[in-house]
Structure formats: structure tokens, C-alpha cells
Amino acid sequence: MSDCIFCKIVAGxxxxxxxxxxxxxxxxxxxxxxxxxxxxxxxxRHVASLETCxxxxxxxLGRLLLLAPKLAREQGLxxxxxxxxxxxVDGGQLVMHLHVHVLGGSKLQHV
Ligand code: AMP
Numbered sequence: 833m834s835d836c837i838f839c840k841i842v843a844g845x846x847x848x849x850x851x852x853x854x855x856x857x858x859x860x861x862x863x864x865x866x867x868x869x870x871x872x873x874x875x876x877r878h879v880a881s882l883e884t885c886x887x888x889x890x891x892x893l894g895r896l897l898l899l900a901p902k903l904a905r906e907q908g909l910x911x912x913x914x915x916x917x918x919x920x921v922d923g924g925q926l927v928m929h930l931h932v933h934v935l936g937g938s939k940l941q942h943v
Contacts, residue, residue, distance in 0.1 A: 833878045833929070836878055836927075836928070836929050837927055837929070838872075838874050838878075838927055838929035838931065839878050839929060841858070841860065842858055842874070842876045848860035848861070849861040851871045851903055851906075851907065852873075852899065852903050852906075855876075856875060856876055856877070856892060856895065857873060857874070857875060857876060857892075857895055857896065857899060858873075858874055858876055859871055859872065859873040859874070859899065859903055859934075860872060862933070866933075866935060867914075867935035867936060867937055867938060867940060868936070868937025868938050869904075869907050869908070869909055869913075869934075869935065869936045869937040870933065870934070870935045871903065871907065871933075871934050872931040872932065872933055872934070873896050873899050873900060873903065873931065873932040873934065874896075874929060874930060874931045874932075875892045875896065875930060877892075878929055879892070879929065879930040880928045880929065880930065881919050881920060881925055881928060881930055882917055882919045882930060883919050883920055884930075885930070896930075896932050897915070897932065900913070900915050900932060900934050901913075903934065904934055904936060907934075907936075908937075909934075909936035909937060911936070912936065913934055913935060913936035914933075914934070914935045914936065914940050914943075915932055915933065915934055915935075916932070916933040916935065917930075917931070917932055917933070918933075
């Protein structure tokens with residue numbers, strides 16, 4: 833998607849502070865952190881939101897979620913972390929490219 837900011841990060845057209853990368857997944861620090869540690873895990877291939885996923889996305893969704901604890905550990909979040917997937921307008925999704933927020937490093941508000 834040519835006008836998608838996260839696709840531009842994947843393409844290297846916009847810089848990011850990378851946390852992890854493989855063939856299908858990229859993780860990078862959030863530019864406006866809401867916690868001492870706050871990074872995003874995204875599929876490299878454009879997926880607009882959780883709302884647009886179907887059974888064909890099972891593998892990538894599993895990989896995004898399984899990376900969360902691994903990367904959280906590597907980022908020093910030994911006491912736990914929060915994962916958030918904002919979906920759609922009411923869900924507060926600002927960037928329409930699926931992403932998992934991983935937040936930690938302090939006691940976070942319970943939801
Ligand atoms: P959401 O509201 O779930 O769509 O969250 C989008 C997140 O992307 C926000 O936390 C933003 O701070 C973050 N964000 C937007 N642009 C960038 C960028 N260029 N690099 C890193 N994070 C970004």
C-alpha cells in the first residue's frame with residue numbers, strides 16, 4: 833500500500849528503531865511511547881486490521897502473538913507486559929496496518 837506509513841517503514845522509506853525483523857514480520861519502537869518500553873509488531877505484508885483477517889491469516893497472527901513474549905523478554909520486560917491491538921475507529925486504530933502494541937517497564941493501567 834503506497835500511502836501506508838507502516839508499509840513505508842517496512843520498505844525502509846521511513847526510518848524506525850528496529851526491535852526484530854524476519855522475512856514476514858517487523859517490530860520497531862513506537863515513536864510516541866505510552867510506557868517505558870513500547871514497541872509494535874507488524875506483518876510486512878499489508879493487512880489493514882484484525883477486522884479484515886480471516887483463516888488465511890492464522891499463521892501470521894500466531895507469529896505476531898508468539899513474538900510478543902520473546903521480544904518483551906529481550907527488551908527486559910521480566911515483570912510482564914501488555915499487548916494491545918486497536919481495531920477500527922471505535923477501537924482507536926490510527927494506523928490502518930495491523931499492529932500489536934507491546935508495552936511494559938512499569939505497572940500499567942488495568943483494562
Ligand atoms: P494505533 O492507534 O493502534 O493505530 O497506534 C498507532 C501507533 O503507531 C501509535 O502508537 C503511534 O505512536 C505509532 N506510530 C505512528 N507513526 C510511527 C512511526 N513512524 N514510527 C513508529 N511508531 C509510529
